[in-house]
Amino acid sequence: METMGRVIIAIVVAVILGWGWKLLNWVWLKPKKLEKWLRDEGYKGNPYKLLMGDMIELATIIKEVKLKSIPVTHDITSYALPFDHHIISKYGEKSFVWSGTRPRMYIRDPELIKEILLRPDEFRKPHPEPFRDSLIGGLLVTEGHKWIKHRKIVNPAFNLQNLKIMFSAISSSCSDMIHKWELLTTESGSIEVDVWPYIDNLAGDVISRTAFGSSYEEGKKIFRIQKEQIDLLFQMLYILLVPGRRFIPIRANRKFKENVNELRSVLMAIINKRKKAIETGEGKQHDLLGILLESNKKEIEEHGVGMSMEDVIEECKLFYIAGSETTSNLIVWTMVCLSMHQEWQTRAREEIVNVFGDKELDFEGLKSLKILTMILNEVLRLYTPVIMMTRATHKETKLGNMMIPSGMHLSLAMMHVHHDREIWGDDANEFKPDRFVEGIANATKGKGSSPFFPFSNGPRVCIGQNLAMTEAKTAMVLVLQRFSFELSPSYKHSPFPVFTLPPQFGAHLILRNI
Structure with a gap:
């Protein structure tokens, strides 16, 4: 018995020492070691x-920055990415910066960014990433063979033929928004209005119709829940990287978990x-959803394995965040830019008259x-929906003239590249x-299309x-056919990122009937 007791004690000590070593390696x-490599590389x-790194x-x-607006300018990098700036x-x-125990080195060379994005098996999405993983999954975060299979299953939902079929739903949602604005301007012919809530709802409306069709009302409920989840995550910004964060008993944490369960229940139904x-x-x-399920059924029949119920739920969540956020941001910043630059608003309207009459x-x-199209590309450049992407090495990996060690995070500074004077010229911060008149490849100062990656x-x-x-x-065709618009005196410029780049204080414009 005494020998058995010694063996048990030895096992317990070995386990404690093993876990202690892992903990020491993780936190210090x-x-x-990664910090030394970074400093040796300059x-x-x-x-x-x-533990916390630079998170506090x-x-x-x-x-602090969220409380403020900035002067009306397209030079927004210091506001949209205040800590990085x-x-x-x-x-x-x-x-480099510290995300908890992980250093993130900035990559601003567009050729290196392109190389990283072309090698997804070597430069993967970081796992885990609390802010992202709390809200979305699906194609955005899957890797390797699973990503290849899922992309193959999801692809048919976004082909050109299905896009043509969805066009009537898109047009219907846009027309509904225009009708609301026409009612607002009926009496006086013009009105000051914050267009952002209408455009935000439009994007949710479109994705609800195009993703769920007949289950459109339930789709709108999903949209509302995910919006609340984003707000709750910002309330928990200080504790996102704290180990066991989800167990901390604060109201935002409890509500977030309730929403996760409700969202899953609605989607499953x-x-x-x-x-x-x-x-x-x-x-x-x-x-x-219908096309995705048909494609998944075919994959299972042909190969025996497709997406699980959980996989389909994650893709549906991604439809909302990626589908609605990106598009609503593009539309609202296009309206803001055309309000600031009336000559381009006039040119766009004249073209629409010539094309559609x-x-x-x-x-x-x-x-x-x-x-x-030129206008939208310029808006995507200046107010890019993907302002920063992160990739991670899982083994020693060559990039340019560097051998990057395993466990390094790389921040791909998309917004910085889109505003870089050496790439776009001295007018890089101008609209x-x-x-883009000769296409994307000829828009840069001899750098080709590599520095333009809004998607x-x-x-x-x-x-x-x-x-x-x-x-x-x-949306822009229907708006320009019926209204002219300009910035309201109460407009506050506030392109501040959540997952994409919404105007945090809204977009107050003056709409006038044409």
């Missing part, structure tokens, strides 16, 4: 602080209802809108859509970018 040894940043300073700066201004272009309809042959549903808006006609790049380029552009063009 590995961060300091990168500069704050010294490592135990980051949260403090973000909360602070670090880069302090330490220079070769700098919609998906199960649609699966039964498909099994009983109740006719094809030409919405994203008195005819009803149609899908094919959108392709002829060259000036509007000049005619820089990412490489194999993991945004699958819904054509849907987003179709919705933005449809």
Whole structure:
């Protein structure tokens, strides 16, 4: 018995020492090793602080900046990315920050960013990433063979033929918003209005119709829940990287967990209802969910394995965040930019008259809108929906002339590249859509199309970018046909990031009937 007791004690001590070593490596040894490599490579940043890194300073700066607006300008990088701007201004272009125990090195060379995005198996999405993982999954976060399979299943939902079918739903949602604005301007012919809530609801309306079709009202409920989740996450910014954060008994944490369960319940009910309809042959549903389930069914029949119920739920959540946020931001910043630059508003309206005349808006006609496409590209450049992306190495990996160690996070500074004077010229912070007159490849100062990636790049380029552009063009055509608009005196410029780049104080414009 005495020998057995000694064995048990030895096992317990070995386990404690093993866990202790892992803990020490996680909270101190590995961060300091990565910090040494960065400094040896000429990168500069704050010294490592135990567990939290730069998170306290980051949260403090973000909360301070969120309270303010800025002068009306397109030079927005210091406002949209205040902490990153602070670090880069302090330490220079070769700098890094700490996300808890992980250092993130900034990558601002567009060729290196392109190379990283073209090698997704070597430069993967960081796992875990609390802010992202609390809200979304699906194609955005899956990796390897699972991502390849899921992309294959989801792809048919976004092909050109299905986009044409969805166009009537998109047009209907846009027309509903226009009708609301017409009612507001009926008496006086003009009105000051915050257009942002209408555009935000429009994007939710479109994704609800195109994703869930007949379950449109339940879709709107999903949209409302996810909006609340984003607000709750910002309330918990200080504790996002704290181990066991989800167990901390604060109201925001409890409400977030309640919403997670409610969201899953609503989505499961919609998906199960649609699966039964498909099994009983109740006719094809030409919405994203219907096409996804048909594609998944075919994959299972042909190869035995497809998406699980949890996988489908995650893709549906992603439809909302990626689908609605990106498009609503593009539309609202287009209206703001055209309010600031009336000559481009006039040119876009004249082109729409030339293309459509008195005819009803149609899908094919959108392709002829060259000036509007230039405008949208310039808005995507200045107010890019993907302001920063993070990738991570999982083994020693070569990039350029560096051998980056395993466990390093890389921040791809998309917004900085989109505002870089060396790439776009001295007018990089000005609104000049005619820089795209000869296409994206000729818009830069001899750098080709590599520095322009509003929807990412490489194999993991945004699958819904054509849907987003179709919705933005449809909305802007209908708006420009019926209204002229300008900035209101009460407008406050506030392009502040959540997942994308919404105007946190709204977009107060003066609308006038044409």
